[in-house]
Amino acid sequence: MRHGIVVVGAGGHAKVCVELLQAMGEKVAYCVGGVDSPDMCVGIPVLKGDAHLESLRQVGYSRLFVAIGSNSLRARLSAVATDQGYQLMNAISPHAVISPSARLGAGIAVMAGAIINAEAEIDDLAIINTGATVDHDCKIGKAAHIAPQTSLAGNVTIGALSFLGVGCKVIPGIQIGEQATVGAGGVVISNICDGATVVGVPARTIKQ
Known part of the structure:
Protein backbone atom coordinates (compact mmCIF):
# COMPACT_ATOMS: atom_id res chain seq x y z
CA MET A 1 0.00 0.00 0.00
CA ARG A 2 1.27 3.46 -0.92
CA HIS A 3 0.90 5.93 1.95
CA GLY A 4 0.82 9.24 0.09
CA ILE A 5 -2.45 11.06 -0.57
CA VAL A 6 -3.75 11.63 -4.08
CA VAL A 7 -5.28 15.09 -4.55
CA VAL A 8 -7.86 15.55 -7.30
CA GLY A 9 -7.48 19.05 -8.69
CA ALA A 10 -4.55 21.27 -9.63
CA GLY A 11 -5.96 24.81 -9.44
CA GLY A 12 -5.98 27.48 -6.77
CA HIS A 13 -8.22 25.56 -4.37
CA ALA A 14 -5.97 22.52 -4.74
CA LYS A 15 -2.91 24.60 -3.84
CA VAL A 16 -4.49 25.54 -0.52
CA CYS A 17 -5.65 21.98 0.20
CA VAL A 18 -2.23 20.48 -0.60
CA GLU A 19 -0.66 22.82 1.92
CA LEU A 20 -3.37 22.00 4.49
CA LEU A 21 -2.57 18.30 4.15
CA GLN A 22 1.14 18.97 4.45
CA ALA A 23 0.53 21.09 7.56
CA MET A 24 -1.23 18.04 9.03
CA GLY A 25 1.97 16.04 8.47
CA GLU A 26 0.66 14.17 5.44
CA LYS A 27 2.59 13.42 2.26
CA VAL A 28 0.85 14.37 -0.98
CA ALA A 29 2.03 12.04 -3.75
CA TYR A 30 0.28 13.41 -6.84
CA CYS A 31 -2.33 15.82 -8.02
CA VAL A 32 -4.70 14.64 -10.74
CA GLY A 33 -5.83 17.48 -12.99
CA GLY A 34 -7.35 18.14 -16.38
CA VAL A 35 -5.53 18.05 -19.67
CA ASP A 36 -4.83 21.79 -19.47
CA SER A 37 -3.47 21.70 -15.91
CA PRO A 38 0.03 22.89 -15.05
CA ASP A 39 2.78 20.30 -14.65
CA MET A 40 3.22 21.07 -10.95
CA CYS A 41 0.91 22.25 -8.16
CA VAL A 42 2.86 23.88 -5.29
CA GLY A 43 5.69 21.42 -5.90
CA ILE A 44 3.51 18.32 -6.40
CA PRO A 45 3.60 16.59 -9.80
CA VAL A 46 0.33 16.77 -11.72
CA LEU A 47 -1.00 13.80 -13.68
CA LYS A 48 -3.36 14.95 -16.41
CA GLY A 49 -6.65 13.13 -16.91
CA ASP A 50 -9.09 11.35 -14.57
CA ALA A 51 -7.94 7.96 -15.92
CA HIS A 52 -4.94 8.28 -13.62
CA LEU A 53 -7.22 7.75 -10.61
CA GLU A 54 -7.76 4.12 -11.53
CA SER A 55 -4.09 3.48 -12.36
CA LEU A 56 -2.93 5.00 -9.05
CA ARG A 57 -5.43 2.86 -7.19
CA GLN A 58 -4.12 -0.24 -8.94
CA VAL A 59 -0.56 0.45 -7.79
CA GLY A 60 -1.63 0.82 -4.17
CA TYR A 61 -2.72 4.39 -3.46
CA SER A 62 -5.82 4.32 -1.30
CA ARG A 63 -6.23 7.77 0.28
CA LEU A 64 -7.60 10.70 -1.67
CA PHE A 65 -8.78 14.27 -1.28
CA VAL A 66 -10.93 16.05 -3.87
CA ALA A 67 -9.74 19.68 -4.07
CA ILE A 68 -12.28 21.04 -6.55
CA GLY A 69 -14.11 24.30 -5.82
CA SER A 70 -17.23 23.45 -7.84
CA ASN A 71 -19.67 21.76 -5.48
CA SER A 72 -21.32 19.54 -8.06
CA LEU A 73 -18.04 18.46 -9.66
CA ARG A 74 -16.49 17.78 -6.26
CA ALA A 75 -19.42 15.53 -5.38
CA ARG A 76 -19.27 13.69 -8.71
CA LEU A 77 -15.53 13.05 -8.65
CA SER A 78 -15.71 11.91 -5.02
CA ALA A 79 -18.33 9.34 -5.98
CA VAL A 80 -16.08 8.09 -8.79
CA ALA A 81 -13.13 7.81 -6.41
CA THR A 82 -15.01 5.98 -3.67
CA ASP A 83 -16.41 3.56 -6.24
CA GLN A 84 -12.78 2.78 -7.11
CA GLY A 85 -12.04 2.01 -3.46
CA TYR A 86 -10.43 5.23 -2.30
CA GLN A 87 -10.85 6.50 1.26
CA LEU A 88 -11.73 10.20 1.41
CA MET A 89 -9.45 12.22 3.69
Missing part, protein backbone atom coordinates in the same frame (compact mmCIF):
# COMPACT_ATOMS: atom_id res chain seq x y z
CA ASN A 90 -10.07 15.53 5.46
CA ALA A 91 -7.84 18.57 4.98
CA ILE A 92 -8.04 20.60 8.19
CA SER A 93 -5.75 23.49 9.03
CA PRO A 94 -4.00 23.29 12.40
CA HIS A 95 -4.93 26.97 12.67
CA ALA A 96 -8.67 26.25 12.61
CA VAL A 97 -10.63 26.01 15.87
CA ILE A 98 -13.02 23.06 16.01
CA SER A 99 -15.17 22.19 19.01
CA PRO A 100 -14.65 18.67 20.38
CA SER A 101 -18.42 18.17 20.15
CA ALA A 102 -18.62 19.13 16.46
CA ARG A 103 -19.25 16.26 14.03
CA LEU A 104 -17.22 16.19 10.84
CA GLY A 105 -17.82 14.10 7.73
CA ALA A 106 -15.29 12.80 5.23
CA GLY A 107 -13.57 14.69 2.43
CA ILE A 108 -14.09 18.09 4.04
CA ALA A 109 -11.77 21.10 3.93
CA VAL A 110 -11.43 23.48 6.88
CA MET A 111 -9.12 26.40 6.16
CA ALA A 112 -6.95 28.51 8.45
CA GLY A 113 -8.83 30.80 10.82
CA ALA A 114 -12.11 28.93 10.51
CA ILE A 115 -14.13 28.32 13.68
CA ILE A 116 -16.63 25.49 14.12
CA ASN A 117 -18.47 25.67 17.42
CA ALA A 118 -20.32 23.26 19.71
CA GLU A 119 -22.35 20.42 18.19
CA ALA A 120 -22.17 21.81 14.67
CA GLU A 121 -22.43 19.16 11.96
CA ILE A 122 -20.32 19.35 8.80
CA ASP A 123 -21.39 16.80 6.19
CA ASP A 124 -19.11 15.05 3.69
CA LEU A 125 -17.23 17.14 1.10
CA ALA A 126 -18.14 20.52 2.62
CA ILE A 127 -15.70 23.44 2.51
CA ILE A 128 -15.39 25.79 5.49
CA ASN A 129 -13.12 28.40 3.97
CA THR A 130 -10.60 30.85 5.39
CA GLY A 131 -11.85 32.71 8.46
CA ALA A 132 -15.43 31.44 8.21
CA THR A 133 -17.36 30.89 11.45
CA VAL A 134 -19.95 28.19 11.97
CA ASP A 135 -21.65 28.62 15.32
CA HIS A 136 -23.30 26.11 17.64
CA ASP A 137 -25.78 23.55 16.31
CA CYS A 138 -25.38 24.56 12.66
CA LYS A 139 -25.80 21.88 10.01
CA ILE A 140 -23.78 22.18 6.80
CA GLY A 141 -24.99 19.88 4.02
CA LYS A 142 -23.01 17.60 1.74
CA ALA A 143 -20.65 19.38 -0.67
CA ALA A 144 -21.74 22.84 0.47
CA HIS A 145 -19.20 25.69 0.42
CA ILE A 146 -19.00 28.37 3.10
CA ALA A 147 -16.71 31.01 1.58
CA PRO A 148 -14.02 33.09 3.34
CA GLN A 149 -15.12 35.36 6.20
CA THR A 150 -18.73 34.14 6.13
CA SER A 151 -20.42 34.03 9.54
CA LEU A 152 -23.25 31.69 10.47
CA ALA A 153 -25.01 32.31 13.79
CA GLY A 154 -26.37 29.41 15.82
CA ASN A 155 -28.84 26.79 14.54
CA VAL A 156 -28.41 27.64 10.86
CA THR A 157 -29.00 24.87 8.33
CA ILE A 158 -27.31 24.93 4.90
CA GLY A 159 -28.54 22.45 2.29
CA ALA A 160 -26.40 20.18 0.16
CA LEU A 161 -24.46 21.76 -2.73
CA SER A 162 -25.24 25.32 -1.62
CA PHE A 163 -22.73 28.16 -1.86
CA LEU A 164 -22.43 31.16 0.46
CA GLY A 165 -20.19 33.84 -1.04
CA VAL A 166 -17.42 35.82 0.61
CA GLY A 167 -18.44 37.70 3.72
CA CYS A 168 -22.05 36.54 4.04
CA LYS A 169 -23.86 36.85 7.36
CA VAL A 170 -26.73 34.57 8.43
CA ILE A 171 -28.83 35.27 11.54
CA PRO A 172 -29.78 32.47 13.99
CA GLY A 173 -32.18 29.71 13.05
CA ILE A 174 -32.22 30.30 9.28
CA GLN A 175 -32.71 27.43 6.85
CA ILE A 176 -31.07 27.65 3.42
CA GLY A 177 -32.15 24.99 0.94
CA GLU A 178 -30.18 22.75 -1.35
CA GLN A 179 -28.23 24.15 -4.32
CA ALA A 180 -28.91 27.71 -3.18
CA THR A 181 -26.51 30.62 -3.71
CA VAL A 182 -25.97 33.66 -1.49
CA GLY A 183 -24.01 36.44 -3.19
CA ALA A 184 -20.91 37.93 -1.59
CA GLY A 185 -21.68 40.18 1.37
CA GLY A 186 -25.31 39.08 1.59
CA VAL A 187 -27.10 39.30 4.93
CA VAL A 188 -29.65 36.51 5.27
CA ILE A 189 -32.55 37.21 7.64
CA SER A 190 -35.18 34.84 6.21
CA ASN A 191 -35.27 31.27 4.94
CA ILE A 192 -34.12 30.51 1.37
CA CYS A 193 -35.71 27.80 -0.75
CA ASP A 194 -33.95 25.14 -2.81
CA GLY A 195 -32.14 26.44 -5.88
CA ALA A 196 -32.66 30.13 -5.16
CA THR A 197 -30.06 32.86 -5.67
CA VAL A 198 -30.17 35.76 -3.22
CA VAL A 199 -28.09 38.93 -2.94
CA GLY A 200 -27.97 42.13 -0.93
CA VAL A 201 -28.55 43.55 2.53
CA PRO A 202 -30.93 42.14 3.51
CA ALA A 203 -30.66 39.32 0.99
CA ARG A 204 -33.46 39.20 -1.61
CA THR A 205 -34.18 36.57 -4.23
CA ILE A 206 -33.09 37.37 -7.78
CA LYS A 207 -33.46 33.88 -9.20
CA GLN A 208 -35.88 31.19 -8.09
Whole structure:
Protein backbone atom coordinates (compact mmCIF):
# COMPACT_ATOMS: atom_id res chain seq x y z
CA MET A 1 0.00 0.00 0.00
CA ARG A 2 1.27 3.46 -0.92
CA HIS A 3 0.90 5.93 1.95
CA GLY A 4 0.82 9.24 0.09
CA ILE A 5 -2.45 11.06 -0.57
CA VAL A 6 -3.75 11.63 -4.08
CA VAL A 7 -5.28 15.09 -4.55
CA VAL A 8 -7.86 15.55 -7.30
CA GLY A 9 -7.48 19.05 -8.69
CA ALA A 10 -4.55 21.27 -9.63
CA GLY A 11 -5.96 24.81 -9.44
CA GLY A 12 -5.98 27.48 -6.77
CA HIS A 13 -8.22 25.56 -4.37
CA ALA A 14 -5.97 22.52 -4.74
CA LYS A 15 -2.91 24.60 -3.84
CA VAL A 16 -4.49 25.54 -0.52
CA CYS A 17 -5.65 21.98 0.20
CA VAL A 18 -2.23 20.48 -0.60
CA GLU A 19 -0.66 22.82 1.92
CA LEU A 20 -3.37 22.00 4.49
CA LEU A 21 -2.57 18.30 4.15
CA GLN A 22 1.14 18.97 4.45
CA ALA A 23 0.53 21.09 7.56
CA MET A 24 -1.23 18.04 9.03
CA GLY A 25 1.97 16.04 8.47
CA GLU A 26 0.66 14.17 5.44
CA LYS A 27 2.59 13.42 2.26
CA VAL A 28 0.85 14.37 -0.98
CA ALA A 29 2.03 12.04 -3.75
CA TYR A 30 0.28 13.41 -6.84
CA CYS A 31 -2.33 15.82 -8.02
CA VAL A 32 -4.70 14.64 -10.74
CA GLY A 33 -5.83 17.48 -12.99
CA GLY A 34 -7.35 18.14 -16.38
CA VAL A 35 -5.53 18.05 -19.67
CA ASP A 36 -4.83 21.79 -19.47
CA SER A 37 -3.47 21.70 -15.91
CA PRO A 38 0.03 22.89 -15.05
CA ASP A 39 2.78 20.30 -14.65
CA MET A 40 3.22 21.07 -10.95
CA CYS A 41 0.91 22.25 -8.16
CA VAL A 42 2.86 23.88 -5.29
CA GLY A 43 5.69 21.42 -5.90
CA ILE A 44 3.51 18.32 -6.40
CA PRO A 45 3.60 16.59 -9.80
CA VAL A 46 0.33 16.77 -11.72
CA LEU A 47 -1.00 13.80 -13.68
CA LYS A 48 -3.36 14.95 -16.41
CA GLY A 49 -6.65 13.13 -16.91
CA ASP A 50 -9.09 11.35 -14.57
CA ALA A 51 -7.94 7.96 -15.92
CA HIS A 52 -4.94 8.28 -13.62
CA LEU A 53 -7.22 7.75 -10.61
CA GLU A 54 -7.76 4.12 -11.53
CA SER A 55 -4.09 3.48 -12.36
CA LEU A 56 -2.93 5.00 -9.05
CA ARG A 57 -5.43 2.86 -7.19
CA GLN A 58 -4.12 -0.24 -8.94
CA VAL A 59 -0.56 0.45 -7.79
CA GLY A 60 -1.63 0.82 -4.17
CA TYR A 61 -2.72 4.39 -3.46
CA SER A 62 -5.82 4.32 -1.30
CA ARG A 63 -6.23 7.77 0.28
CA LEU A 64 -7.60 10.70 -1.67
CA PHE A 65 -8.78 14.27 -1.28
CA VAL A 66 -10.93 16.05 -3.87
CA ALA A 67 -9.74 19.68 -4.07
CA ILE A 68 -12.28 21.04 -6.55
CA GLY A 69 -14.11 24.30 -5.82
CA SER A 70 -17.23 23.45 -7.84
CA ASN A 71 -19.67 21.76 -5.48
CA SER A 72 -21.32 19.54 -8.06
CA LEU A 73 -18.04 18.46 -9.66
CA ARG A 74 -16.49 17.78 -6.26
CA ALA A 75 -19.42 15.53 -5.38
CA ARG A 76 -19.27 13.69 -8.71
CA LEU A 77 -15.53 13.05 -8.65
CA SER A 78 -15.71 11.91 -5.02
CA ALA A 79 -18.33 9.34 -5.98
CA VAL A 80 -16.08 8.09 -8.79
CA ALA A 81 -13.13 7.81 -6.41
CA THR A 82 -15.01 5.98 -3.67
CA ASP A 83 -16.41 3.56 -6.24
CA GLN A 84 -12.78 2.78 -7.11
CA GLY A 85 -12.04 2.01 -3.46
CA TYR A 86 -10.43 5.23 -2.30
CA GLN A 87 -10.85 6.50 1.26
CA LEU A 88 -11.73 10.20 1.41
CA MET A 89 -9.45 12.22 3.69
CA ASN A 90 -10.07 15.53 5.46
CA ALA A 91 -7.84 18.57 4.98
CA ILE A 92 -8.04 20.60 8.19
CA SER A 93 -5.75 23.49 9.03
CA PRO A 94 -4.00 23.29 12.40
CA HIS A 95 -4.93 26.97 12.67
CA ALA A 96 -8.67 26.25 12.61
CA VAL A 97 -10.63 26.01 15.87
CA ILE A 98 -13.02 23.06 16.01
CA SER A 99 -15.17 22.19 19.01
CA PRO A 100 -14.65 18.67 20.38
CA SER A 101 -18.42 18.17 20.15
CA ALA A 102 -18.62 19.13 16.46
CA ARG A 103 -19.25 16.26 14.03
CA LEU A 104 -17.22 16.19 10.84
CA GLY A 105 -17.82 14.10 7.73
CA ALA A 106 -15.29 12.80 5.23
CA GLY A 107 -13.57 14.69 2.43
CA ILE A 108 -14.09 18.09 4.04
CA ALA A 109 -11.77 21.10 3.93
CA VAL A 110 -11.43 23.48 6.88
CA MET A 111 -9.12 26.40 6.16
CA ALA A 112 -6.95 28.51 8.45
CA GLY A 113 -8.83 30.80 10.82
CA ALA A 114 -12.11 28.93 10.51
CA ILE A 115 -14.13 28.32 13.68
CA ILE A 116 -16.63 25.49 14.12
CA ASN A 117 -18.47 25.67 17.42
CA ALA A 118 -20.32 23.26 19.71
CA GLU A 119 -22.35 20.42 18.19
CA ALA A 120 -22.17 21.81 14.67
CA GLU A 121 -22.43 19.16 11.96
CA ILE A 122 -20.32 19.35 8.80
CA ASP A 123 -21.39 16.80 6.19
CA ASP A 124 -19.11 15.05 3.69
CA LEU A 125 -17.23 17.14 1.10
CA ALA A 126 -18.14 20.52 2.62
CA ILE A 127 -15.70 23.44 2.51
CA ILE A 128 -15.39 25.79 5.49
CA ASN A 129 -13.12 28.40 3.97
CA THR A 130 -10.60 30.85 5.39
CA GLY A 131 -11.85 32.71 8.46
CA ALA A 132 -15.43 31.44 8.21
CA THR A 133 -17.36 30.89 11.45
CA VAL A 134 -19.95 28.19 11.97
CA ASP A 135 -21.65 28.62 15.32
CA HIS A 136 -23.30 26.11 17.64
CA ASP A 137 -25.78 23.55 16.31
CA CYS A 138 -25.38 24.56 12.66
CA LYS A 139 -25.80 21.88 10.01
CA ILE A 140 -23.78 22.18 6.80
CA GLY A 141 -24.99 19.88 4.02
CA LYS A 142 -23.01 17.60 1.74
CA ALA A 143 -20.65 19.38 -0.67
CA ALA A 144 -21.74 22.84 0.47
CA HIS A 145 -19.20 25.69 0.42
CA ILE A 146 -19.00 28.37 3.10
CA ALA A 147 -16.71 31.01 1.58
CA PRO A 148 -14.02 33.09 3.34
CA GLN A 149 -15.12 35.36 6.20
CA THR A 150 -18.73 34.14 6.13
CA SER A 151 -20.42 34.03 9.54
CA LEU A 152 -23.25 31.69 10.47
CA ALA A 153 -25.01 32.31 13.79
CA GLY A 154 -26.37 29.41 15.82
CA ASN A 155 -28.84 26.79 14.54
CA VAL A 156 -28.41 27.64 10.86
CA THR A 157 -29.00 24.87 8.33
CA ILE A 158 -27.31 24.93 4.90
CA GLY A 159 -28.54 22.45 2.29
CA ALA A 160 -26.40 20.18 0.16
CA LEU A 161 -24.46 21.76 -2.73
CA SER A 162 -25.24 25.32 -1.62
CA PHE A 163 -22.73 28.16 -1.86
CA LEU A 164 -22.43 31.16 0.46
CA GLY A 165 -20.19 33.84 -1.04
CA VAL A 166 -17.42 35.82 0.61
CA GLY A 167 -18.44 37.70 3.72
CA CYS A 168 -22.05 36.54 4.04
CA LYS A 169 -23.86 36.85 7.36
CA VAL A 170 -26.73 34.57 8.43
CA ILE A 171 -28.83 35.27 11.54
CA PRO A 172 -29.78 32.47 13.99
CA GLY A 173 -32.18 29.71 13.05
CA ILE A 174 -32.22 30.30 9.28
CA GLN A 175 -32.71 27.43 6.85
CA ILE A 176 -31.07 27.65 3.42
CA GLY A 177 -32.15 24.99 0.94
CA GLU A 178 -30.18 22.75 -1.35
CA GLN A 179 -28.23 24.15 -4.32
CA ALA A 180 -28.91 27.71 -3.18
CA THR A 181 -26.51 30.62 -3.71
CA VAL A 182 -25.97 33.66 -1.49
CA GLY A 183 -24.01 36.44 -3.19
CA ALA A 184 -20.91 37.93 -1.59
CA GLY A 185 -21.68 40.18 1.37
CA GLY A 186 -25.31 39.08 1.59
CA VAL A 187 -27.10 39.30 4.93
CA VAL A 188 -29.65 36.51 5.27
CA ILE A 189 -32.55 37.21 7.64
CA SER A 190 -35.18 34.84 6.21
CA ASN A 191 -35.27 31.27 4.94
CA ILE A 192 -34.12 30.51 1.37
CA CYS A 193 -35.71 27.80 -0.75
CA ASP A 194 -33.95 25.14 -2.81
CA GLY A 195 -32.14 26.44 -5.88
CA ALA A 196 -32.66 30.13 -5.16
CA THR A 197 -30.06 32.86 -5.67
CA VAL A 198 -30.17 35.76 -3.22
CA VAL A 199 -28.09 38.93 -2.94
CA GLY A 200 -27.97 42.13 -0.93
CA VAL A 201 -28.55 43.55 2.53
CA PRO A 202 -30.93 42.14 3.51
CA ALA A 203 -30.66 39.32 0.99
CA ARG A 204 -33.46 39.20 -1.61
CA THR A 205 -34.18 36.57 -4.23
CA ILE A 206 -33.09 37.37 -7.78
CA LYS A 207 -33.46 33.88 -9.20
CA GLN A 208 -35.88 31.19 -8.09
